[in-house]
Amino acid sequence: MPTSPDLQDAQITLPGPWTRIVDGRWTLVCAAVMAALAVLVFNVPWGVALVSFLILALVTASVPARARSRRLQAVKQREMRRMWPGTGMKVTVDALSSPCFVADGKGVTRYVNKAALDYYGQVRPGDPLSFALRAPSLLEAFDRVSASGKAERISWGEKVPSEAWFEAHIAPVYMPGGSGTAEAGGVPDFILVVVYDQSEQRRLERMRSDFIANASHELRTPLASLSGFIETLQGPAKNDADARDRFLGIMHEQASRMRRLIDDILSLSRIEMKANVKPSDSVDLAEIVRHSADALAPLGRELDVEIETRLPELAATVRGDRDELIQVTENLIENAMKYGGSGKRVEVSVARSSGNGSAGWCLCVRDFGEGIAAEHLPRLTERFYRVDVASSRTLKGTGLGLAIVKHILTRHRARLEIVSKPGEGAAFSVHFPA
Incomplete structure (x- = not known):
């Protein structure tokens, strides 16, 4: 030193x-x-x-x-x-996983741990603390702790270079034989500043809040329709057989929409509960594609869309959960038939993944419809995000299909790649590791 x-x-x-x-x-x-x-x-x-x-x-x-x-x-x-922390304090500070600064009462940095160096770059002992931590609220709290000898905890946000949220715990340290004590007050020998990054937690809280708001909004519409039609059938249309049949058909459609939405929400919750559990079973992607294509053949005939498959002769074996991978494949094929059905065909292929070398496999679902504008591609896997809200509801979409796909693939350590140009269709490629 x-x-x-x-x-x-x-x-x-x-x-x-x-x-x-x-x-x-x-x-x-x-x-x-x-x-x-x-x-x-x-x-x-x-x-x-x-x-x-x-x-x-x-x-x-x-x-x-x-x-x-x-x-x-x-x-x-x-x-x-009093001027420099001892070895014991340094070892303790280095053991912390969060950035930690040791400063004196004047705000001069006396020691920083490795986490602080990794996050804030080069921080030299002897420099003012404000060189690394520029948040005014934090520096004001530091001055208060230095004057009063009482610990404080503060939060602040930053907008540049990206939105981030932090929390800091500022505590005085009195050394044995120093000028003051924790009980009697006095000027602290050192002040410990520990910074916690709250950005991910804030992002998850916002996502959870948005999800609840969107789910409530999606459920409110069919519920309002059901309530309105029930009141009409109990009142003015009580003896109108034609109106009753027409309203019951609409009510059945709205109830089905609620059921699909609730099923997708429950499915998403189940996937999130085991997001950190990596699948250990071996499954054949080619067999999964054949199963999904057969299951969606009736929908293809209804929409006048043909499902074409290109599969390897040998088994395309990957680590995964069979039911979840069937859900991924069916979601991608169903979306391609519904939103790219104007091309009259959907191509599903399984081949060696060029992105992951010869060891991985790639599942690709391609449609030949209208395509997707570039500004929508980064947000397609967000919950309840729709390129066209009206057409999505007409086609019985819930806005959660691709979000479910993303969470399943995250659990499988797989990567989803979306390529599309307006007028040229869209290709959804899933790259599985070895």
């Missing part, structure tokens, strides 16, 4: 020879008197007395008093402890 100018000013040096002679002046005076008495009373040669006095003076100037040396050394060590 380099020595800063502050530390150099604070260091205490031991007394010089002249200072030691001044401090031992009474001893030397007594020695001079004893030498004079020895010459006058006991007839000791004056040369012997003078040499003995000079030897005593030399010893006094060369050797400091042991008690004084210990006292000065203790003062020196205490001053150094």
Whole structure:
């Protein structure tokens, strides 16, 4: 650790020879008197007395008093402890996974842990804390802690270079033998600043809030329709057979929409519950595609869309959950038939993944319809995001299909790639690792 100018000013040096002679002046005076008495009373040669006095003076100037040396050394060590944290504090701070700064009461950085260096870049001991932490609210809280000796916890947000949220815990540290104590107050020897990144937590909270709001909105519409038609059937249309049949058909459609939405929400919740559990079973992608194509063949005939498959002769084996991968395949094929049905065909292929080398497999679902504009591609897997709300509801979409696909593929450590141009259709490719 380099020595800063502050530390150099604070260091205490031991007394010089002249200072030691001044401090031992009474001893030397007594020695001079004893030498004079020895010459006058006991007839000791004056040369012997003078040499003995000079030897005593030399010893006094060369050797400091042991008690004084210990006292000065203790003062020196205490001053150094107040200026720079000791090894124990450094080891403790380095063990923290969050960025941590150790500063003195003036806001000068005395030590930073590795997490702080990784996040904030080069932070040098001796620089002001404001060089790394520029949030005004944090610096104001630091000054309050330095003045009052009471710990504080604050939160703040940043907009540049991207939106982020942080929380900091600022606590005073009183060293043994320092100028103050936690009970009596006083100026802290050090102030500990621990910074926690709350961005991901805030993002999840916002996503959860948006999801609840969107789900409530999606359920409110069919519920309002059902309530309105029930009131009409109980009132004005009570004896109208034609109206009753027409309204019951609409009510059945709205109830089916609610059922599909609730099924997708429950499915998404189940997937999220085991998001960190990697599948261990081996499944054949080609067999899954055949199963999905057969299951969706009636829908293809209804929409006048043909499903074409291109599958390898050998088994395309990947690690995965069979039911979830069937859900992924059916969602992608069904979306291609509904929203790209104007091309009259959907092509489903399984081949070696060029992106992951020869070990991986790629499932590709391609339609030849109208395509998707570039500005919509990054948001297609968001919950309840729709390119065209009206057509999605007409085609009985819930807005959760691709969100379910994304969560399933995240659990399988697979990657979804979407390529589309208006007028040229869209291709949804799933790259599975080895």
